[in-house]
Amino acid sequence: MGLHILGEILNYRRGLNPGSGLYFRISCGPLKKPKTNMDLKRSSGILLHVTSLPSPFGIGDMGPEAYEFIDFLEASAIKYWQVLPLNPTDDAYSHSPYSSYSAFAGNTLLISPEFLEKEGFINLQDFNIPEVSQQDKVNFKQVSLFKEEILEAAYHNFKRNKINLQKFKTFVKTHRDWLEDYSLFKVLHDTYNTPWFTWPVPYRDRTAEGLKQGRKEFKSAIERVKFNQFLFFSQWLPLRSYAQQNQIQIIGDIPIYVNHDSADCWTNSRYFKLNKSKFPSKISGVPPDYFSETGQLWGTPVYNWKELKANRFDWWIQRIKQNLLLFDVVRLDHFRGFSAYWEVPAGDKTAQNGKWVKAPGHDFFKTLQKEIPHMPFIAEDLGSLDQGVYDLIADFNFPGMNVLLFAFGDDKAKNPYLPFNHIPHSIVYTGTHDNNTVLGWYEGADSRTKRHLKEYTGKNITSKNVNTQLHRMALASVSKLAIIPMQDILGLGSEAVMNIPGSTKGNWTWRLTYDQLSIQKVVELKVLNELFGRG
Known part of the structure; x- marks a missing residue:
């Protein structure tokens, strides 16, 4: 019973053979051009993060269950699958997908061991698979150790047997604009085990000599990081393509801020309000309100929008394009920050002494629209807003x-x-x-x-x-x-x-079990969607 049986029934209905390779292909080929625009059609969607899918490995991933979930959506007359950010997560932030050390890289915990085996990278019989029950929530520590072990083995087999070598080279060339800096950042971060702003000055300040030395000294480790990213994108892009084939659009999510200790802040420090020692001079938050007398102090560095504007918002546009490689539609988290943001002096213990600072949202979206005319964005416009936010949303019809x-x-x-x-x-x-x-x-x-x-x-x-x-x-x-x-x-x-905002334990761990979806649920959802004109 459950999701596996559902997948078999749907395959039978379509005349597909589960072993034909449809579910198990790994490709970096081109996707169909998205048809998405924000002229919304009456439809429905389900919010479920990838980590919440059932799987035999303790965490949802991009394996067979993800394809079967798309089958479930299609059979239920559901047109959208909304997920949370797919960027790398870290134990230091309780594996929150909204606190990442890269706004461009993919979360390698989502890589499917079954597909790695199908491609010849690993043999699962060589590993001790974590014992998990259907009711278990994600044990990130256990899952991380297991995934690191299989990814290490996959890399060694890749090097020894040259599996997909040309595809890997093509991937590295295609994504070099962010991948070169991210891979060096990840290796240096693992080497020093400290935030980048505490590294030796040549690395901290990214001197030409420091970058050259790092890429030479850590060449093998850097390639391993690139290979893991290759695996992530090689599994996600076919999954997105399969969703498109079934008329399912995937909605992603972009947090407005990035962590101070991130590849993005290290690589583009001029785009953040940092001092000469690379520490934030201003940090993010929200002002006091009905729910909090002292406001919320988020602590991430705020953007130097003046510098971003002078460079035609290049980093932000590259970030948006990267997300549209992964998703059909993107939700812009804390949208009001594109109109004005709450800026707090670094070192403050609360957000009380902050102030509103205007952001060049209109200029940004006008520039972005020239690059991405269909503008497939959802404005997360919850919370306390002002007329400037309403005007920005209305001007671009988000x-x-x-x-x-x-x-x-x-x-x-x-x-x-x-x-x-x-x-x-x-x-x-x-x-x-x-x-x-x-x-x-x-x-x-x-x-x-x-x-x-x-x-x-x-x-x-x-x-x-x-x-x-x-x-x-x-x-x-x-x-x-x-x-x-x-x-x-x-x-x-x-x-x-x-997730319980403000808490740090037990979040992001909920998982769907195999027995919670059924043909009966498909019928119920399809009837409801058709009844309310969303089928």
Whole structure:
């Protein structure tokens, strides 16, 4: 039962042979030109990060289960799969996909061992596969050790047997603009085991002699990093192509800021507000509000937008293009930062003493539009906004977000998240990766919120039906696109939360189990999508 059986049924229906190689090809060939634009069609999607897919290896990956999930979406008349950022994660940040040491590289934890074996890079019988039960959440420490072991073996077999050597060379040449600096950064970071701004000055300041010496001294280790990135892109691009073949569009996510200790900040330090010692002079955050008297201090360096503008926003445009290589549509996280951002003096312990600084959002998006005319972006416009943000969104016709968990309990008429206040050119969510599940939210809601929800729906809402009612409410909205987290489709509680903002333990670990998807669920979702004109 479960996802494997579902995949076999769908293959049979299409006349496909699971062993034919369709699922197991690895290629760096060209993708079809995306048809995506932001003239949204009425449709629906599911929010589920890749790490949350079931797999035999303790973490979701780009293997057979990812292809079978696309089959599940297609059979359910669902047109979008939304994922979180696919950049490398680190134990220092609890493996948050929003705190990476590269805005361009791929997360090697997502590489499928099964596909590595299919390509002849490894033999899985040579390894002790982590023992995990269907109910286990991701154990990042265990998974990281296992993936490092198999990737090391894959590299040695690549060197010995020249597997896909020409494809590797082509990949390195195609991605050299970011790959050369990223691979050297990764090797130096592993060598010194400290942030880049504490390295010896020739490496810290990227002197010509320092870069030359590093690339010579660490040549083999640098090639290994490049090879791992080759494997990531060689597995993701066919997966995206398979989604396109099944009329499924993948929505990705771009965090607005990057970590100080990142290849991006090291390589492009002039684009961040740093002092002569390469430490931030200003850092990011959000101001005090109803939820926090001291605001939120994020701590990442803020952009030197003046310098970026002088160089026609080249780094940002390259970053956007890299993401559109991976995704059909991109959600721009903390969109208000493109209009104005909260800047805090470095060294402050809270965000209280910050100030709003205007960003050249209009100039940036006008420049970007010349490079990417179809502009397939979603504006994450949640939180406290001002007229400048609204104007920026309107000027470029970006769809914004409506979250139903924010709709109930307060103003019963003007709350913008109430369905009757939605506009067609928008995306409606029951919740996001940063919210509780619908069931968890309901069980923790106050009496006023529950009463409002009951009055609005005209139904007796309980813990058993609240997820279904909000799912239907989202599908019934005039918003062209309705996206539902998988946890809400399954009616799971707080134990299935993906992330609790402000906490550092237990986040990003939730996983789908093999037995949670079924043909019955396919039928239910397809009926709902067709009923609300989203099929």
